[in-house]
Amino acid sequence: MNILITGATGFLGGHLADACLRDGHRVRALVRSGSDTARLSSLGAGIDLVPGDLSDTASLARAAIGCDAVLHSAARVVDHGSRAQFEEANVAGTQRLLTAARAAGATRFVFVSSPSALMHLREGDRLGIDESTPYPTRFFNHYCATKAAAEQYVRAANTPRFTTCALRPRGIWGPRDHAGFLPRMIASMRAGRLPDLSGGKRVRVSLCHVDNAVDACLRATAAPAERIGGKAYFVADAEETDLWAFLTRIGALLDCPPPHPRIPVPLTRALSRAVETAWSLHPAATTSPPPLSRYMAALLTRSTTYDTGAARRDLGYDPPRTREDGVSGLLRWIHANGGAEAWTRPAGHRTATATATATDTDTDTDTDTDTDTDTDRGSTRR
Template sequence: MTGATGFTGGHLARTLRARGYAVRALVRDGASPAARALERDGIELAQGDLTDAAAIDRAVAGRSHVFHIGAVYRSANHPDSYYDAVNRGAVAHVLDAGRRHGVARIVHCSTCGVHGDVAEIPATEETAFNPSDVYQRSKLAGEMLARAAIEAGAPVSIVRPTGIYGPGDLRFLKLFRTVENRTFRMFGSGEIAYHMSYIDDLVQGFVLCAEHPAAVGETFLIGSDRYTTLNGLVREVAAVLDVPPPRGRLPVAPLMAAATLCEVACRPFGIDPPLHRRRVSFFTKARAFSVDKAKRLIGYEPQVPLAEGLRRTAAWYRAEGHLRPAPAGVAA
C-alpha cells in the first residue's frame, strides 16, 4: 500500500490488517511517528518514495494486492512538475510493478475532483471530466494511465472518493473551529452542492474493489448515500457542536482576488500561502454524485449518515483538544 501514513491510507491499512491480511506499507521515513504507529499495529514497512520506481517495485514484490492511495494533495508551495511526478508518475510505477509481479488486483485511488465543477446533479462515473486545478489535472492524468492499463487487461479498479472526513482527519477542523467560535462566514449563496464520504464507508468501498470479482476493470464513485449543500453541511456541524448556525454571507469574488494576491506574494519565497484559490473553490464548485453503480455492482452500502459521522468527528476533535469540551448535556 502507498499512502498508509495518511488519514485514508492509515484507516485502510489497519482495517486490512484486522481482516487478516499481511500489509506492507511504502513509507518515506520509517522513523516518523506515523510510520512507527503503523509498525506497532503489525504493518510491515518498506522504505521508499512515490517517485522512486525501484522502491515501489521492491514493495510490490510478493504481494497479492496493491492499494495506491498516496498522492500530493492541494498545496500551493509545490511546482506543477511535482504534482505530475507524484500523481501521475507514481501510478505508472505502481502499474509497472504490478504487471512484473503478477498481482491479483490493483486498486487505484483517484478523486471525484476529476469531474470538477459538475453541472449534472448528481454526477455519475460517466459525467464528463472537468478538472480545474493542477491537483485535479494531475490526478486525472494518473487515472488515465490506470484506465489504459485496464484496456490492456490489467486487473485494476479505480475509486473516486467524495469529500473524505472522520476521526483522525484535520482538513475539516477549520470548519468545525470557526463554526464553534462563531467566526465562520459563508462566501456566496451556500447552496452549492457538496458530497461527503465518511472514512469507514470509504474503506468499505476500497475493500470491495479489492475483493469483489465484479470490480475488476471498473471505476466507482464512493461516498455517502446523499449529498448536501454547504449551507446544509454548516448547519449539521453547528448542530453537533450545539451552537447556533452561522448567519449572513459575503461575496466570493473579493475572497478569490485576495487568494490570488496571496499566492503571488508567497510564491517567490516557496511557502504555502494561508489562502489560495484552490481553497476558495470550496465555496464555488458543485460536487454531488451518485454511488448507485457501486451499490449495484459490488454491494457497496454506506453505513454512516452525515449527522452521525460529524458527531464522531467532533468527538475526536474534542478528545484531542482541537475543540472545546462538549457541554454537559451534549456529553451525556
C-alpha cells in the same frame, strides 16, 4: 491477501490499514522518510513498513514484492505548487507504482482518485453526476488535471491478469482526520473567522465518511475482475448534504459560533481570483496555500452530487456508515482525544502529544497523503 498501501501514515490510508488487518489480510505500508509511523508500528505483526516513496523506483519494487493487491491513496493534494510538482507526485508516481505492481505479480490495483478529475474551470451546479460524465477539456487546476491523468493511466493499465480500477470519494470525513476540510472549517469557526460563503444558497454536496470510503476500497480488491476492470466509480455517503448547514451543526455541537457574515457568491468568487493572483507573487506561493483560492471557493459554493449506482451494482457498495452514526462517532473521538482544540490544532503543534498517544490518534502529518477530501490540505483541504 498481501496488500500494499500507499499513504498509510495519513487519514484514509491509516483507516485502510486498520480495516485490512481486521479482515485478516497482511499489510505492507510504503512510508516516507520522516513520516510519523508510531501508530502503524503499534498495529502488530500483521503490518510491514517499507521505507520509500513514489519517486524511488527501487523502493516501490521492494514494497510490491509478494503483494496480491495495491491500494494507492497517496498523492499531492494541495492547491499550490507547479505543474511539474503535481505531475511528479500524481502522474509519474502512479505510473512507477503500476509498473512495480505488475512486475511483482500483483493482480489488483485500486487507485483512490477524486471527483475533481472531472472538475471544469467554469461550470455551475451539477447534481447526480454519474460515470458517463466525460473528462473536461480544460481542468480547474493542476491537482484536477493530474488526478485525471493518473486515473486514466490506471484504467488503461487493466489487463486480464492485472485488474485496475479507480474510486472517486469526495469530502472524506471522520475520526483521526486533522487536516481535511472539516477540521479546517471548524478551526476557522472556533476562531470566529469563517464567513458564510453560501450567499444564502443551499449548497448541496456529496460527502464520504471514511468508513464508507474504506468499505468501497476493500470491495474493489475482491470484486470480479470482469465487472470492474478499467472502470472508475463515484463513492459517497447515502445522504446528500447541505454543506453549510452541516458545518454549522458540527460547529454548534462543539460550541463554535456560526459562520458569519454572509458573503454573496459572486463576491466570494471574485475575491478568490484576486487573492490567488496576488498570492502567486508571494515568496511562499510554492510552499503554502493562499488564504483563499478559486478551487476552495468553488468547492464551498457549487452544488455537486454524485450517483453511486454503479458502485452499488458492480462493487456491492452499500454505505455502512450513516451520517448520524458518523457524526456521533466523530464527536466521541474528538472528546476522547483532547476536544475540538486538539482536533483542529496545526500539525506542528501536535507532534509532542501525538508521540505520547500514538495508539489513539493519527497525526496525518504526511503531506503526500491523499485523504482526497478535495477540500484537503491547502485546498480549504479532503
